[in-house]
Amino acid sequence: MANGVLILAEVVDGAVSPVTAELVAAATGLGAGPVSAMVIGSGVEGAAANVAGVEKTYVVDDAALAQYTTDGYTTAAQAVAAKADPAIILLAQSDAGRDLGPALAYRLNTAIAMDTIGLEMKDGKLHTTRPTYGGNARAVNGFTSEPAIATVRPKTFEPAAGGSAGAVEKVDVDLSGIRTKVLSRDVAAAEGVRLEDANFVVSGGRGMGGPENFDVIEQLAGALGGAVGCSRAVADLGWRPVAEQVGLTGKVVSPNVYIAVAISGASQHMAGCSGSKNIIAINKDADANIFKSARFGIVGDYKTILPPLIEAIKKEKAAG
Amino acid sequence: MHIVVCVKQVPDWDIPPSSFKVDEGAKKVVPPPGVAPVTSQFDAIAAEAAMKIKDAGGDTKVTIMSMGPATARETIKQGLAMGGDEGVLISDDAFNDIDSTAAALVLATAIKKLGDVDLVLTGRQAVDWDTGVTGTLIAEMIGGPVVTFAKAVSVADGKVTVERVLPDATEKVEATLPAVVTVSNELGEPRYPKLPQIMAAGKKQVTTWTAADLGIDAAALAPKLTLEQLFVPVVDTKVEIIEGETPEEQAANLAKRMKEAKLI
Ligand SMILES: Cc1cc2nc3c(=O)[nH]c(=O)nc-3n(C[C@H](O)[C@H](O)[C@H](O)COP(=O)(O)OP(=O)(O)OC[C@H]3O[C@@H](n4cnc5c(N)ncnc54)[C@H](O)[C@@H]3O)c2cc1C
Numbered sequence: 312m313a314n315g316v317l318i319l320a321e322v323v324d325g326a327v328s329p330v331t332a333e334l335v336a337a338a339t340g341l342g343a344g345p346v347s348a349m350v351i352g353s354g355v356e357g358a359a360a361n362v363a364g365v366e367k368t369y370v371v372d373d374a375a376l377a378q379y380t381t382d383g384y385t386t387a388a389q390a391v392a393a394k395a396d397p398a399i400i401l402l403a404q405s406d407a408g409r410d411l412g413p414a415l416a417y418r419l420n421t422a423i424a425m426d427t428i429g430l431e432m433k434d435g436k437l438h439t440t441r442p443t444y445g446g447n448a449r450a451v452n453g454f455t456s457e458p459a460i461a462t463v464r465p466k467t468f469e470p471a472a473g474g475s476a477g478a479v480e481k482v483d484v485d486l487s488g489i490r491t492k493v494l495s496r497d498v499a500a501a502e503g504v505r506l507e508d509a510n511f512v513v514s515g516g517r518g519m520g521g522p523e524n525f526d527v528i529e530q531l532a533g534a535l536g537g538a539v540g541c542s543r544a545v546a547d548l549g550w551r552p553v554a555e556q557v558g559l560t561g562k563v564v565s566p567n568v569y570i571a572v573a574i575s576g577a578s579q580h581m582a583g584c585s586g587s588k589n590i591i592a593i594n595k596d597a598d599a600n601i602f603k604s605a606r607f608g609i610v611g612d613y614k615t616i617l618p619p620l621i622e623a624i625k626k627e628k629a630a631g
Numbered sequence: 632m633h634i635v636v637c638v639k640q641v642p643d644w645d646i647p648p649s650s651f652k653v654d655e656g657a658k659k660v661v662p663p664p665g666v667a668p669v670t671s672q673f674d675a676i677a678a679e680a681a682m683k684i685k686d687a688g689g690d691t692k693v694t695i696m697s698m699g700p701a702t703a704r705e706t707i708k709q710g711l712a713m714g715g716d717e718g719v720l721i722s723d724d725a726f727n728d729i730d731s732t733a734a735a736l737v738l739a740t741a742i743k744k745l746g747d748v749d750l751v752l753t754g755r756q757a758v759d760w761d762t763g764v765t766g767t768l769i770a771e772m773i774g775g776p777v778v779t780f781a782k783a784v785s786v787a788d789g790k791v792t793v794e795r796v797l798p799d800a801t802e803k804v805e806a807t808l809p810a811v812v813t814v815s816n817e818l819g820e821p822r823y824p825k826l827p828q829i830m831a832a833g834k835k836q837v838t839t840w841t842a843a844d845l846g847i848d849a850a851a852l853a854p855k856l857t858l859e860q861l862f863v864p865v866v867d868t869k870v871e872i873i874e875g876e877t878p879e880e881q882a883a884n885l886a887k888r889m890k891e892a893k894l895i
């Protein structure tokens with residue numbers, strides 16, 4: 312009988328990724344039986360012994376998994392799922408989760424709900440809630456097949472507070488069928504605070520008018536000790552790197568303060584920042600959608616507002 | 632080289648959030664009156680990826696495929712105007728409101744029926760449900776690899792090479808053919824067909840297939856994922872607009888309120 316919840320604990324740079332604790336919390340909160348984890352990669356046995364808050368951790372450690380490939384990771388996850396026989400599988404809506412999730416669902420002859428922000432057990436079965444139509448609507452889904460699989464949007468669940476690690480069980484998998492090859496991988500060098508971890512995020516939109524005008528965004532972020540973000544319009548125009556894009560197809564951030572400057576607040580942008588505790592909007596259009604989600608707003612031209620705002624914030628901070 | 636581009640017709644997403652409406656009983660989105668459906672954004676970009684491969688030379692045929700109501704023919708025409716060679720419209724009432732697995736099954740069955748397909752291009756996600764699973768499922772069903780989130784796609788020596796765009800990295804990945812590649816907006820804007828191309832598209836052949844043509848019966852379309860509820864979430868924030876005689880004063884007042892609210 313399928314039982315319990317299996318999560319994918321991703322290993323990034325040798326350590327269990329921060330979102331794992333969110334998955335552990337989500338899985339534990341379901342009260343749907345024992346929670347186990349799977350760790351996939353090469354040289355990841357050490358990390359596997361460090362997944363906190365689970366009863367058991369399955370590890371597939373193989374040189375063929377040194378680079379992420381859909382084929383390799385899906386085959387490994389499938390083998391673990393066959394062994395663990397869970398009723399529910401949770402993955403993060405991460406690069407890996409959004410890529411391998413659907414393939415895993417197919418191979419297990421079941422379905423997946425992508426990018427969920429709510430999980431609930433009803434009559435012993437998983438129901439998921441997910442934003443859809445660019446964030447304009449919410450869909451609640453149920454499953455007629457098992458295991459029920461979902462990817463969980465990062466920053467949705469409070470991370471679990473530690474707990475002891477589970478026993479590690481090795482799973483051997485035949486990985487000879489990998490049909491893709493990673494020829495190169497360039498990681499965007501992150502400067503300063505990581506966007507996803509920042510307490511303050513200052514994002515600029517198309518209304519900034521050009522890449523040269525982002526100086527004031529950087530200065531404001533600097534004054535707050537925060538990170539710079541942007542809208543997709545800005546990333547598409549090449550004004551800022553894709554790594555700074557916030558939104559449905561960019562990053563999800565949930566800082567204490569999110570300052571949106573010259574951003575209209577399209578639902579797809581809000582999908583990446585609506586979890587922020589406080590949104591502050593600066594926009595010259597009083598009817599801009601961004602004001603609907605904001606706690607504080609200034610209607611005005613950023614060019615005249617931002618320079619004095621940077622000074623005023625420095626002053627308030629200095630006053631202690 | 633035969634490329635299939637999967638294009639979906641969706642409600643226009645470029646409408647003000649205030650005119651976005653849902654019929655909760657029917658669990659359906661109700662488009663504002665007079666607003667016509669459009670091609671899903673990333674699918675037009677997938678068509679652009681196909682045209683770029685065609686431009687690069689070689690003997691390349693591009694088939695534009697859509698599953699949907701009769702109006703989806705418009706979406707196919709758009710792909711043909713961009714330079715597609717033939718269209719396939721898959722239309723049947725049995726396909727209304729099916730889940731992603733069933734939709735992928737229909738598309739994969741049609742792709743297999745075409746027979747000689749080397750590369751399937753899809754959008755990274757359809758902009759109605761924002762799911763992003765169909766490309767991968769098609770790959771599993773036709774027995775080929777998938778590469779997601781492409782910003783550049785090229786084909787040579789029986790292999791497809793893809794530049795993948797991820798939030799914190801770019802990757803170059805090579806896959807054996809036949810393969811499926813899902814395309815992201817970083818690939819660039821789709822080309823804008825000119826009038827003669829639009830006229831010519833009207834003369835290109837669009838084949839229509841039904842469930843019977845594909846040999847798919849109702850049992851194969853039973854949902855694994857069910858839609859229980861669809862609703863518009865309530866946003867109940869009340870914005871406090873910071874006033875002031877001058878921009879300097881507005882800025883100073885905001886900083887003060889941030890301090891009072893213990894944000895700084
Ligand atoms: C499937 C899909 C996925 C998407 N994913 C994302 C995503 O991940 N992230 C994302 O951001 N978008 C995403 N989008 C795009 C989104 O719909 C919007 O097009 C985009 O967010 C708009 O960016 P913007 O607010 O910067 O530009 P605009 O909408 O052009 O807004 C510019 C704003 O600047 C204001 N302004 C202009 N000049 C000034 C000035 N001098 N001072 C103050 N204000 C000024 C204007 O009033 C306006 O409100 C997606 C779209 C789709 C269809």
Ligand SMILES: Nc1ncnc2c1ncn2[C@@H]1O[C@H](COP(=O)(O)O)[C@@H](O)[C@H]1O
Nearest residue numbers: 637638698753754756757762763764765
């Ligand atoms: N009904 C359809 N007809 C043609 N292509 C589709 C259809 N549904 C999905 N697709 C393709 O699959 C991609 C991903 O869709 P989805 O998994 O629904 O987000 C889309 O961008 C399309 O390229």
